[in-house]
Structure formats: C-alpha cells, structure tokens
Amino acid sequence: MRNERMRNDMSTPHITEDDLVLRYYGELEAAGEHEAAAHLSRCDECHRAYTRLQRVMAAVDSLPAPALPEGFERTVWARLEPALPGRPGWLSWLALSPGNLAWIGTILVLVAGAFFAGRMTQPAPAGRASQLASAEQIREGVLLVDLAEHLDRSQTMLVEVVSGEIDDGTLDVTAERAEELVAANRLYRQAAGQTGDVAVSQLLDELERLLVELAAAPELVATADANQAQQRIAAKDLLFKVRVVASAVRERQKARTQARSGSGQSS
Amino acid sequence: MPQSDAAAVALARDGDSEAFRALVERHSRAVYRLAYRMTGSATDAEDVVQETFLKAYRQLPRFESRANFGTWLHRIAVNCSIDLIRARPHREASHGDDLEQFGAAVESTDATGTSPERLMLSVEVQRRIGDAMTGLSRMERAAFMLRHFEGRSIDEISQSLGLKTNATKHSIFRAVRKMRTALEPFVADA
Numbered sequence: 001m002r003n004e005r006m007r008n009d010m011s012t013p014h015i016t017e018d019d020l021v022l023r024y025y026g027e028l029e030a031a032g033e034h035e036a037a038a039h040l041s042r043c044d045e046c047h048r049a050y051t052r053l054q055r056v057m058a059a060v061d062s063l064p065a066p067a068l069p070e071g072f073e074r075t076v077w078a079r080l081e082p083a084l085p086g087r088p089g090w091l092s093w094l095a096l097s098p099g100n101l102a103w104i105g106t107i108l109v110l111v112a113g114a115f116f117a118g119r120m121t122q123p124a125p126a127g128r129a130s131q132l133a134s135a136e137q138i139r140e141g142v143l144l145v146d147l148a149e150h151l152d153r154s155q156t157m158l159v160e161v162v163s164g165e166i167d168d169g170t171l172d173v174t175a176e177r178a179e180e181l182v183a184a185n186r187l188y189r190q191a192a193g194q195t196g197d198v199a200v201s202q203l204l205d206e207l208e209r210l211l212v213e214l215a216a217a218p219e220l221v222a223t224a225d226a227n228q229a230q231q232r233i234a235a236k237d238l239l240f241k242v243r244v245v246a247s248a249v250r251e252r253q254k255a256r257t258q259a260r261s262g263s264g265q266s267s
Numbered sequence: 268m269p270q271s272d273a274a275a276v277a278l279a280r281d282g283d284s285e286a287f288r289a290l291v292e293r294h295s296r297a298v299y300r301l302a303y304r305m306t307g308s309a310t311d312a313e314d315v316v317q318e319t320f321l322k323a324y325r326q327l328p329r330f331e332s333r334a335n336f337g338t339w340l341h342r343i344a345v346n347c348s349i350d351l352i353r354a355r356p357h358r359e360a361s362h363g364d365d366l367e368q369f370g371a372a373v374e375s376t377d378a379t380g381t382s383p384e385r386l387m388l389s390v391e392v393q394r395r396i397g398d399a400m401t402g403l404s405r406m407e408r409a410a411f412m413l414r415h416f417e418g419r420s421i422d423e424i425s426q427s428l429g430l431k432t433n434a435t436k437h438s439i440f441r442a443v444r445k446m447r448t449a450l451e452p453f454v455a456d457a
Binding site: 017018021022025027052053055056057058059060062063064065066068072073074076077079080081083084085 | 300316325453
C-alpha cells in the first residue's frame with residue numbers, strides 16, 4: 001500500500017507488498033517493472049520480502065488436486081447422458097405406466113428370443129464350414145451361459161437394492177461386486193450392440209448405469225436420502241426387465257440343448 | 268473407443284454417443300479439478316462438470332476441428348465456474364469440503380523417499396493452504412485461481428468476473444495476503 005511505503009537509506013521507496021504481488025504475476029507496467037528490478041537488486045529488505053512471497057507462492061503451487069473416487073468418469077456419464085439433448089434418459093422409464101412396462105417386457109422377450117433363436121437355428125453347413133459353424137455355435141453357447149449367469153448375478157444385486165438389504169457394513173463389498181458386474185455388463189452390451197440386438201443392448205445399457213452408480217456410490221442406496229427412493233424404483237423396474245430377458249435366455253439355452261441332442265441322434 | 272479427441276469429436280458430431288462418452292471419460296477429471304479449484308465446493312464442482320459437458324455437447328457443431336478439444340473444454344469449464352460463482356456470490360464457503368478433499372489428496376500422496384519430518388511439514392503446509400482457501404470469499408478465490416493457476420491477466424479476470432480492475436486486484440491481493448499469513452511461518456526458512 002502506497003501510504004505505508006517506507007524509505008530506505010538510499011531515499012528510494014520500498015516496493016509495496018501489493019506491487020511485489022503484481023511483479024510476481026508479471027502485471028507491472030514496463031516502467032514499474034524496470035524500477036522494481038533495479039530496486040530489488042540493491043535493497044536487501046525488499047529482496048527478502050520478494051523471496052518470501054516466491055516461497056509462499058511455490059507452496060501454493062503444491063496444492064494437491066482434489067481426490068476423486070474410482071469410477072468418477074462413469075458416474076459423470078451416468079448423470080450426464082439422460083440430460084443430453086435428443087437422448088431418452090433412463091429415468092424416463094419411470095414415467096411409463098405398468099401397462100407400457102408389460103408391453104416393453106413382451107417386446108424384449110420377442111426380440112431377445114428372436115436374437116438368440118435365430119443364431120441357434122441356422123442350418124449347419126457341410127465339411128470344414130460345418131466345423132467352423134460348430135465352433136461359432138460353441139462360442140455362442142458359452143456366451144449364452146455367461147449372459148444368463150450375469151443376468152442372475154445382476155438380479156441378485158437388484159433384489160438387494162430393492163429390498164433395502166445394503167447397509168453401511170456391506171458398502172465395500174457391494175461396490176466391488178457392482179464394479180465386477182459393470183465390467184462384464186459392458187462386454188455383453190457391446191456384443192449385443194455388434195449383433196444389432198437393440199433391445200438387449202438397451203436393457204444392458206440401462207443396467208450398466210445403475211451398476212455404475214452402485215459401484216461409485218453405494219451409500220446413495222444405503223442412506224435414507226432422496227436418491228434412495230429413486231434408486232430403488234429404478235432398480236425395481238430394471239429387475240422386472242432383467243428377469244424377463246434372463247428367462248428368455250434360459251429358454252433359449254434349453255431349446256439349444258434339445259436341438260443339439262436331436263441333431264446328435266439323427267447323425 | 269476413438270483413439271484421438273479429434274476422431275471422437277467427429278463421431279460425436281454425427282450423434283455417436285459412445286464417442287462423446289469417451290470424451291467425457293477422458294476429460295471429466297480435469298474439468299472437475301478446475302471447477303473445484305474455482306468454486307471450492309465439491310457439489311458446485313459437480314454441477315460445473317455437468318453444465319460444461321452439456322454446453323460442449325450443444326456447441327459441438329461450432330467447434331473448430333483444428334482446435335484442441337481439451338483447451339476448448341477448459342474454456343467452457345472456466346466460464347461455467349464463473350457463471351456459477353456470479354449466480355451464487357454469497358454462498359457460504361464449504362469449509363469441510365476443502366479440508367476433506369485436500370486431506371484425502373495428501374493422504375494419497377506417495378511418500379516414498381520422503382523423511383517423516385518433511386512429510387509432516389508437507390501435510391501441515393497442505394492443511395494450511397486448505398484452511399487459507401476456505402477463508403477466501405468466492406470472488407477472491409475465483410480471481411486468485413484464475414490469476415495463479417490459470418494464468419489469466421487481471422484485465423481478463425476483471426472482464427470475466429464483471430469487476431473493475433481495481434476490485435480484481437484487491438481480491439487477488441487479499442487472497443495472497445491470506446496465503447502469506449497462513450504459510451510464511453512454514454516456508455520462511457525452507
């Protein structure tokens with residue numbers, strides 16, 4: 001502050017604290033900068049003050065970045081995606097009537113059934129092509145088994161959410177399980193997307209968002225805040241859809257087993 | 268997942284939500300950190316992250332493909348932070364936020380090769396910075412962060428915050444003074 005300036009023994013005013021700050025940030029005008037540099041070179045007191053300021057600023061530079069939880073990015077996306085223009089949000093499902101949900105469930109059964117049945121009932125080619133097709137069928141069979149198991153595990157978790165079984169003592173375990181499910185879910189969602197099965201892909205997408213939230217912040221489910229009801233309603237609707245698709249997958253597994261025994265008997 | 272931001276932006280412009288998701292996953296931490304420094308509140312920072320990506324999504328058609336997406340996003344995030352600060356200028360500083368967040372960050376710091384004394388000093392300094400930060404008003408904090416961490420000139424900050432140049436300077440001076448009071452005892456003989 002200029003009215004607090006002192007004079008040193010060379011009759012030159014000391015640099016004010018504020019001007020030292022401006023100099024540190026390179027905000028002094030050319031003439032002021034020249035004058036300050038000259039003064040600092042010959043005034044120990046101001047030089048020490050400037051050095052102290054530099055040290056303080058260096059300490060401020062060491063300010064650590066705020067800690068962020070694992071899976072932060074996925075949580076951001078889960079919250080952002082429903083709000084993007086032109087994107088139907090997952091919460092929009094909640095606005096659907098039970099009748100509409102039943103209709104959606106039926107559609108899912110039909111589409112999921114057609115998806116898996118279509119892949120299972122293709123006629124077997126002959127020779128080497130037949131062997132390749134057989135390998136492909138094995139891969140699909142394994143995928144079917146894994147998907148069914150994944151849906152079962154997801155159902156178990158959704159039941160826990162819906163029934164309020166998650167509490168403070170099981171938060172860590174819940175987060176770990178949800179994290180594992182997210183990783184698996186992503187693979188199945190991508191597989192469904194690649195094969196063009198929009199309905200299954202959408203269901204898995206919806207499931208993934210809830211799982212991501214569970215993985216990132218299971219306490220939102222365990223604590224009695226506004227999110228709790230929202231999460232539980234969402235989980236309840238999802239549980240219904242997952243059960244429908246899981247059931248369809250199990251049926252397809254059964255049909256596949258029967259078809260394989262039938263073709264084995266005929267060969 | 269697209270390899271580069273440019274490729275992801277091109278796909279996202281065509282409505283590929285997975286490409287936009289990739290951009291969100293790549294940049295959300297940096298946006299959060301910037302927003303947190305600017306606002307000093309975890310809740311506000313989350314709001315800024317959301318608003319930043321929403322704005323970016325809406326403005327993607329206007330994004331110059333030769334520009335750097337991260338830089339462009341950073342600018343949006345700064346503006347969103349400023350908008351929030353101007354909209355809530357008198358909101359109480361969330362003291363718990365700073366201490367909790369910085370404390371967690373300090374605890375997660377790798378202490379390999381650091382003597383216990385140095386580590387203790389470092390922890391104490393970080394705590395002091397956190398304390399000093401919580402003592403800043405929102406305008407002081409925003410002005411100081413923009414000057415110190417973002418390298419914005421005082422004139423630019425004045426325009427952004429809608430303050431007169433002198434008011435901006437004094438916000439920064441006050442912030443620096445508080446930092447000096449908090450930290451000088453620890454750094455004087457360092």
